[in-house]
Amino acid sequence: MFRFLLNRLLQSIVALIAIISITFFLARAAPGGPFLEEKAIPPHIVKQMEAYYGLDKPLPVQWLTYMGNFIQGDLGPSFGNKGYTVNEVIAQGLPVSLTIGLGGLLIALGIGVPIGIIAAARQNQFADYSLMSLAMMGICLPTFVTGPLLSIYLGIKFGWFNATGWNEPSDWFLPSLTLGVFYAAYIARLSRGGILDILRQDYVRTARAKGVPEWRIMVRHTLRGGLLPVVIYLGPAISGLISGSFIVENIFELPGLGTHFIVATTNRDYTLILGTVAVYAVLILTMNFLVDIAQVYLNPRLRSSTAPEKA
Amino acid sequence: MKRVLSTFLRLLLTVTLPCALLACGGPSPVEEATANNVLLLGNGAEPKALDPHLVSSVGDSNILLSLFEGLCAFHPSDDNMSIPGAAESWESNEDYTVWTFHLRKNGRWSNGDPVTAHDFVYAYERILTPAMGSPYSSMLYFLKNGAKFNQEEIDSFDEVGVKALDDYTLECTLEQPTAFFPELTKHTTYYPVHRATIEKFGSMTDQFTKWQRPGNHVSNGAFKLKSWWINHSVVVEPNPYYWDKDTVTLKEIHFIPMTEFTEERAFRAEQLHYTYAMPSNLIPWYGEHYPDLVRREPYYGSYFYRYNTTKPPLDNLKLRQALAYAIDRNAIIDNVTLGNQTPAGGFTPPTPGGYQPPTPYSFDPEKARQLLQEAGYADGGEVPEFEILMNTHESHRAIAEAIQDMWRKHLGLTNVSIANQEWKVFQSTIIEMKYDVGRAGWIGDYMDPTTFLDMWRTDDSNNNTGWSNPDYDRYLKEAALEPTPEARLAKLHAAEEILMAELPVLPIYWYTRNYLIHPDVQNWNPLLLDHHNYKFIHLKAAPPHPFFKR
Amino acid sequence: MPDPTSNTLLEVKSLSVTFQTEEKLVPAVRDVSFTVKKGEILGLVGESGSGKTVTAMSIVRLFPRPPGRFDSGEILFHGASQKPKDLLKIPVEELRKIRGREISVIFQEPMTALSPLHKVGDQLAEAVRIHNPKVTQKEALDTAAEWLDKVGIPDPRERMKAFPYQFSGGMRQRAMIAMALILQPKLIIADEPTTALDVTLQQQIFELILKMKQEDTSIVFITHDMGVIWELADRVLVMKDSHIVERGEVETLFGNPQEAYTKELLAAVPKLTDPPVGNRQYPEGEAPLIEVKDLKTWFPVKSGIFAHTVGHVKAVDGVSFDIFKNETVGLVGESGSGKTTIGRTLLGLDKSTEGSALYDDKNILNLPFKEMLPFRRKMQMIFQDPFSSLNPRLTILDILTEGLLEHGLLNGKDRKDEAARWLKEVHLDPDYMNRYPHEFSGGQRQRICVARAMAVQPEFVVCDEAVSALDVTIQAKVIDLLVELKEKFGLSYLFISHDLSVVKRICDRVLVLHHGVVVEEGKTEDVVSDPQHPYTKKLISAVPVPGDKSKRARLEIGSGKANGVKSGDSSLPAAPKSEE
Numbered sequence A: 001m002f003r004f005l006l007n008r009l010l011q012s013i014v015a016l017i018a019i020i021s022i023t024f025f026l027a028r029a030a031p032g033g034p035f036l037e038e039k040a041i042p043p044h045i046v047k048q049m050e051a052y053y054g055l056d057k058p059l060p061v062q063w064l065t066y067m068g069n070f071i072q073g074d075l076g077p078s079f080g081n082k083g084y085t086v087n088e089v090i091a092q093g094l095p096v097s098l099t100i101g102l103g104g105l106l107i108a109l110g111i112g113v114p115i116g117i118i119a120a121a122r123q124n125q126f127a128d129y130s131l132m133s134l135a136m137m138g139i140c141l142p143t144f145v146t147g148p149l150l151s152i153y154l155g156i157k158f159g160w161f162n163a164t165g166w167n168e169p170s171d172w173f174l175p176s177l178t179l180g181v182f183y184a185a186y187i188a189r190l191s192r193g194g195i196l197d198i199l200r201q202d203y204v205r206t207a208r209a210k211g212v213p214e215w216r217i218m219v220r221h222t223l224r225g226g227l228l229p230v231v232i233y234l235g236p237a238i239s240g241l242i243s244g245s246f247i248v249e250n251i252f253e254l255p256g257l258g259t260h261f262i263v264a265t266t267n268r269d270y271t272l273i274l275g276t277v278a279v280y281a282v283l284i285l286t287m288n289f290l291v292d293i294a295q296v297y298l299n300p301r302l303r304s305s306t307a308p309e310k311a
Numbered sequence B: 001m002k003r004v005l006s007t008f009l010r011l012l013l014t015v016t017l018p019c020a021l022l023a024c025g026g027p028s029p030v031e032e033a034t035a036n037n038v039l040l041l042g043n044g045a046e047p048k049a050l051d052p053h054l055v056s057s058v059g060d061s062n063i064l065l066s067l068f069e070g071l072c073a074f075h076p077s078d079d080n081m082s083i084p085g086a087a088e089s090w091e092s093n094e095d096y097t098v099w100t101f102h103l104r105k106n107g108r109w110s111n112g113d114p115v116t117a118h119d120f121v122y123a124y125e126r127i128l129t130p131a132m133g134s135p136y137s138s139m140l141y142f143l144k145n146g147a148k149f150n151q152e153e154i155d156s157f158d159e160v161g162v163k164a165l166d167d168y169t170l171e172c173t174l175e176q177p178t179a180f181f182p183e184l185t186k187h188t189t190y191y192p193v194h195r196a197t198i199e200k201f202g203s204m205t206d207q208f209t210k211w212q213r214p215g216n217h218v219s220n221g222a223f224k225l226k227s228w229w230i231n232h233s234v235v236v237e238p239n240p241y242y243w244d245k246d247t248v249t250l251k252e253i254h255f256i257p258m259t260e261f262t263e264e265r266a267f268r269a270e271q272l273h274y275t276y277a278m279p280s281n282l283i284p285w286y287g288e289h290y291p292d293l294v295r296r297e298p299y300y301g302s303y304f305y306r307y308n309t310t311k312p313p314l315d316n317l318k319l320r321q322a323l324a325y326a327i328d329r330n331a332i333i334d335n336v337t338l339g340n341q342t343p344a345g346g347f348t349p350p351t352p353g354g355y356q357p358p359t360p361y362s363f364d365p366e367k368a369r370q371l372l373q374e375a376g377y378a379d380g381g382e383v384p385e386f387e388i389l390m391n392t393h394e395s396h397r398a399i400a401e402a403i404q405d406m407w408r409k410h411l412g413l414t415n416v417s418i419a420n421q422e423w424k425v426f427q428s429t430i431i432e433m434k435y436d437v438g439r440a441g442w443i444g445d446y447m448d449p450t451t452f453l454d455m456w457r458t459d460d461s462n463n464n465t466g467w468s469n470p471d472y473d474r475y476l477k478e479a480a481l482e483p484t485p486e487a488r489l490a491k492l493h494a495a496e497e498i499l500m501a502e503l504p505v506l507p508i509y510w511y512t513r514n515y516l517i518h519p520d521v522q523n524w525n526p527l528l529l530d531h532h533n534y535k536f537i538h539l540k541a542a543p544p545h546p547f548f549k550r
Numbered sequence C: 001m002p003d004p005t006s007n008t009l010l011e012v013k014s015l016s017v018t019f020q021t022e023e024k025l026v027p028a029v030r031d032v033s034f035t036v037k038k039g040e041i042l043g044l045v046g047e048s049g050s051g052k053t054v055t056a057m058s059i060v061r062l063f064p065r066p067p068g069r070f071d072s073g074e075i076l077f078h079g080a081s082q083k084p085k086d087l088l089k090i091p092v093e094e095l096r097k098i099r100g101r102e103i104s105v106i107f108q109e110p111m112t113a114l115s116p117l118h119k120v121g122d123q124l125a126e127a128v129r130i131h132n133p134k135v136t137q138k139e140a141l142d143t144a145a146e147w148l149d150k151v152g153i154p155d156p157r158e159r160m161k162a163f164p165y166q167f168s169g170g171m172r173q174r175a176m177i178a179m180a181l182i183l184q185p186k187l188i189i190a191d192e193p194t195t196a197l198d199v200t201l202q203q204q205i206f207e208l209i210l211k212m213k214q215e216d217t218s219i220v221f222i223t224h225d226m227g228v229i230w231e232l233a234d235r236v237l238v239m240k241d242s243h244i245v246e247r248g249e250v251e252t253l254f255g256n257p258q259e260a261y262t263k264e265l266l267a268a269v270p271k272l273t274d275p276p277v278g279n280r281q282y283p284e285g286e287a288p289l290i291e292v293k294d295l296k297t298w299f300p301v302k303s304g305i306f307a308h309t310v311g312h313v314k315a316v317d318g319v320s321f322d323i324f325k326n327e328t329v330g331l332v333g334e335s336g337s338g339k340t341t342i343g344r345t346l347l348g349l350d351k352s353t354e355g356s357a358l359y360d361d362k363n364i365l366n367l368p369f370k371e372m373l374p375f376r377r378k379m380q381m382i383f384q385d386p387f388s389s390l391n392p393r394l395t396i397l398d399i400l401t402e403g404l405l406e407h408g409l410l411n412g413k414d415r416k417d418e419a420a421r422w423l424k425e426v427h428l429d430p431d432y433m434n435r436y437p438h439e440f441s442g443g444q445r446q447r448i449c450v451a452r453a454m455a456v457q458p459e460f461v462v463c464d465e466a467v468s469a470l471d472v473t474i475q476a477k478v479i480d481l482l483v484e485l486k487e488k489f490g491l492s493y494l495f496i497s498h499d500l501s502v503v504k505r506i507c508d509r510v511l512v513l514h515h516g517v518v519v520e521e522g523k524t525e526d527v528v529s530d531p532q533h534p535y536t537k538k539l540i541s542a543v544p545v546p547g548d549k550s551k552r553a554r555l556e557i558g559s560g561k562a563n564g565v566k567s568g569d570s571s572l573p574a575a576p577k578s579e580e
Helices: A002-029 A043-052 A059-071 A086-120 A127-138 A143-157 A171-197 A202-210 A216-227 A228-250 A258-266 A270-298 B001-025 B029-034 B059-067 B117-128 B136-140 B146-150 B195-201 B259-267 B279-289 B317-325 B329-337 B363-374 B394-411 B423-431 B450-456 B470-483 B485-502 C052-058 C091-097 C120-131 C137-150 C169-181 C199-214 C226-232 C250-256 C261-269 C341-348 C369-378 C394-408 C412-425 C428-433 C443-453 C472-489 C502-505 C524-529 C533-541 C549-560
Strands: B038-042 B072-074 B082-084 B088-094 B099-104 B162-166 B170-175 B224-229 B233-238 B252-256 B294-307 B386-391 B415-419 B436-441 B505-517 C008-020 C025-037 C041-044 C067-077 C105-107 C189-192 C220-223 C235-241 C243-249 C290-303 C308-323 C326-332 C356-357 C379-380 C460-464 C492-497 C509-512 C517-523
Touching: A002 A059, A002 A270, A059 A270, A086 A127, A086 A228, A086 A258, A086 A270, A086 B415, A127 A171, A127 C067, A143 A171, A143 A228, A143 B259, A143 C460, A171 A216, A171 A228, A202 A216, A202 C120, A202 C169, A216 A228, A228 A258, A228 A270, A258 B423, A258 B485, A270 B294, B001 B436, B029 B038, B029 C517, B038 B259, B059 B224, B059 B233, B059 B252, B072 B436, B082 B088, B117 B136, B117 B146, B117 B162, B117 B195, B136 B146, B224 C492, B259 B505, B279 B294, B279 B505, B317 B363, B317 B394, B317 B505, B329 B394, B329 B505, B363 B394, B386 B394, B386 B423, B394 B415, B394 C356, B415 B423, B423 B436, B436 B505, B450 B470, B450 B485, B470 B485, C008 C052, C025 C052, C025 C067, C025 C220, C025 C243, C052 C067, C052 C189, C052 C220, C052 C235, C105 C169, C120 C169, C137 C169, C137 C189, C169 C189, C199 C220, C199 C226, C199 C533, C220 C226, C226 C250, C235 C250, C235 C261, C243 C250, C243 C261, C261 C472, C290 C341, C308 C341, C308 C509, C308 C517, C326 C341, C326 C502, C341 C460, C341 C492, C369 C379, C379 C443, C394 C412, C394 C428, C394 C443, C412 C428, C412 C443, C443 C472, C472 C492, C472 C502, C492 C502, C502 C524, C509 C524, C509 C533, C509 C549, C517 C524, C517 C533
Parallel strands: B038 B252, B386 B415, B386 B436, C041 C220, C041 C235, C105 C189, C189 C220, C326 C492, C326 C509, C379 C460, C460 C492
Antiparallel strands: B072 B082, B088 B099, B099 B170, B162 B170, B224 B233, B233 B252, B294 B436, B294 B505, C008 C025, C008 C067, C235 C243, C290 C308, C290 C356, C509 C517
């Protein structure tokens, strides 16, 4: 177990360094630069600014400097937000993104899993068909459609929530719902499939033969195994929730990392691009790491890495 | 099973309902804001800085307008008027080359320090110091030796034409006669900065210091910085030491970065008093149903295409002219942009009661075809392939497609393609002149035609067309020396006629600002430059408007 | 109405069941009637698809997929209540109270029938507590330990804290049986409970079942093996094509079968006395095709946080043998004896620890991939499970020609001809080549596996339990096919099986493997007729033989009730600590 975790940790670190380096060079390879404005800045001024930020040095030197600072946790000054370090910009944006991401995850699970359970328990009946059609719709609708729709109906028409922005305690709900609905649909399908798969297992038949009531079969014998696909999916889902927040934060004008990342990209704010990518990468790697652990917990077979494979 | 589910549903409801009820019970954000004298403004993009020497975009300067005050200040309703700002009065010598500003004795920074002439000298030295790398330092080239100092041709700032005669008298010596110099002092680049604050957080030329932070920021305008949350809002509150603080009624202004689509939604949900822009397709609808909420005002800006005159086929003047005559600008405005823009027969937008540009290019397909013949093409199909390049945006594409269609219809051009590039990529393509026809827009910085005409001088960094004409350069120089404003404008007119005759640009329309504004906002007047002096704006709860249903 | 004082426990009357598949309705059970008496073992025999499992599972209304539907009939159960209940009509909740407490089920698959996520003890305790809500978990676990002890699981207090995957197959089946017995039901439905087990283990389970019978429990025993019926059952029902074709007392029916199908079933049971299929080959003076010397394959056992090797599982521990051209060598042993590992090591699927295997004067053990390539064509393998060894997404055409294309023995044009040829060789219709594996029965699939192995024209084929999963009649046919192909192409087989009677049919020579070493070897006839090693003797005596009076001896004692075996007396030998 420990060895496995150590292994994954090392893998994650290597992945992180690779991601940052690739992003570093990709960002630099993109045409344009942070000091290119519609009203042109005279070249001698651009030179001064490049010198100020160290952009005049050879690229490998810049990369080494950056990595050196990165290891010490210093993500450098933001080019686009004068006077703010990237650490500070991220410190402002991360809680917002995490709130809506976590909210989205809870909504996705809170809606998806029960729907999946109901559909599986009523397989091939009306409830199953109608819920699964609903889920299919949820999957087909991209967030840039559901987001504005929710904003217009729940925000403007009914006035239950603010249509945009990040000002009141309830403002997490619409963005999280937008994010969550898509994944709820997916999770509903996954959990239905997973549960049906388990319901077909011999040991469920054994439980029935023992006289175990149906609800207990669902809760005790089916859910843990049946939700395993959902747990495995949580890794990609969390990555999706995070990258989905690019769009959703934009739709709702939230001051989160996704917005920072998009603005940074259009501004060629190199340090902020790298900083946000690094944070995303760390988040995603951590989540996958946690999902690995959860998987081991849910499947006792994986717990002992010592059992020899039977020949 | 059922029991488990119903428990779950009940739990879900108990968690979400109170949130919903909390949100919908009370007054709308705008109602609440009006009651508290808080102005909620949509402001386009997130500001890059709150340092007057580092900003260059329109949204950034809107915020600086509230925080700082130049020697002269903006009049609430007249672009051509300069009202006293940090200076109580000013005068110039006869040929407008030396200007003397008399600062008010009761001018105060937001920390209580007096605003003195030395603050201005320090600010001008800072923006012109090469190491500062100020993107907009060229605005100060009006000062004698300003350009030379900025471009490191001279070392001593003493030679630059600005001097504090005493604590409250500032003398500016200019490169050439400039009758509209007071106009310039309203621009953000001419604002003073607080030396002690800047040097407390770094050296004079440090771009990256914490002096711009809430709590550190010191300004001399009607407002001071209260908070800055990146990509969320910049909030300013009244400067308690401001000399005219009794005029200020707003308790806060929130500058909120938003795209036009979100802004419109936020406006409908009564979360904004004012939108910076609006989706063009909604302009007619608002105009028809709620004309009191939508404003459509001329704006001092020009939408045009650059021609790359250095390579075929657009090095051919007759072809460039033919293309200009073949565009039905009214049709574009009526069917595509929908915002009451003015068809641009010339380049510089006209100033009411002031400069009137030459406008030779109206829609004339007959003449266009004739010019095409003269250009050496019997038929539009013979014109070699070229491309309209723009930065990625739906509205730009729609205009380009309309123009492409008109050229095909009226001239038979079949080889015109359209391409778009991401903003920064687009800009580097334009600067490197790797385009054929390139979209452009230009917003005037101050109320004078030179803010448009200067860019077409030989080697101006904004030219990017490869076009150059010595007569044009000479006319611009001579215009400055003309003894009367009328004669000066006549000279500029003559210069612009050269520009129109040789046509390195294809004028399309002059901007209109279309935006939504809440009835609560008072004294928000149409301004050609759109520079609002926020101390004159106030809020008064208007009767409930049918548009806002909640 | 039956006489209430009679000893009838269950009456099945005119039961008909239909399966609803996606395309059509398939009759699964047609008009089946029978009774089960108290304290009786009723054998239900038939091949897969005959409807025997569906019939038995109807009693507790537990169907495999696809969903079934009762068309008619009733199943009267004379349980605890005064009046018999029709198990087909009572509400689910009422049925649930009967399941486990009055009627319990022992399933065939010990690997999958226990929940992998819960500890064995908890699974047993659950059965107790569901029917006796007042019992505490601790008391239930005590009961569980007691029953695990009774079925011969050593150290039950500790072992019941383990998860099923930590149990060997035999232990799992014991646990399954303990779970079925724990509430001392009146009727036990046992669905092929020993089919997946080694013969010696099977004997132990038989003992257990006979002990239940002594306690007046009735058992419906489902099997495809007439030999098992002979050893165990009082009466037998023979099922074919969804209905009962013959029924009667076991000895009567075996002595004088009426139906042709019953006769066929009896004949197909592999017996040690069967004559060999084809001619025995005893090559002499030739050089062997493969010469295995002192083969050892050990698997490291890793432990600790850095997973260092703390010991080895000596799966194969010094085995030497030769295989000659055109010869079939049998490898017999129970699971864990190392027989499969020998096959896998020869084919390079496992790494050997020591020893050599000379083939064409080259040691083929642990060869690098490239050097192994030519041998990969010459050596093929046929696996036990025809369901999982065929890729469900490839057509038969693709499956048959994949290897040929891989080895460059075929160009795309001749694919169809080649596939058709091989389908004919294994007696399948060449038109089948465009179908997918799921469209075939188990026997047909195993023929496809044979065709796939033969298509690359190997010299040597490892058959790993190649016929063990098949019904007896089909088993015989596949053996015939293998022998036919061997003689046609001059092949050599290494035939791995736990079933001595099958080995007897096909193998020229046999090696008996026990704990990774060969304990006896020789010509098949010699080993079977005159075994030397006690382990070989044990293996031979455990083979069920229909008609052998001595094999029914225990049964007579059991039903005679004269024997003083006390209730709850653990007369079973304990399961070995490790059956791996």
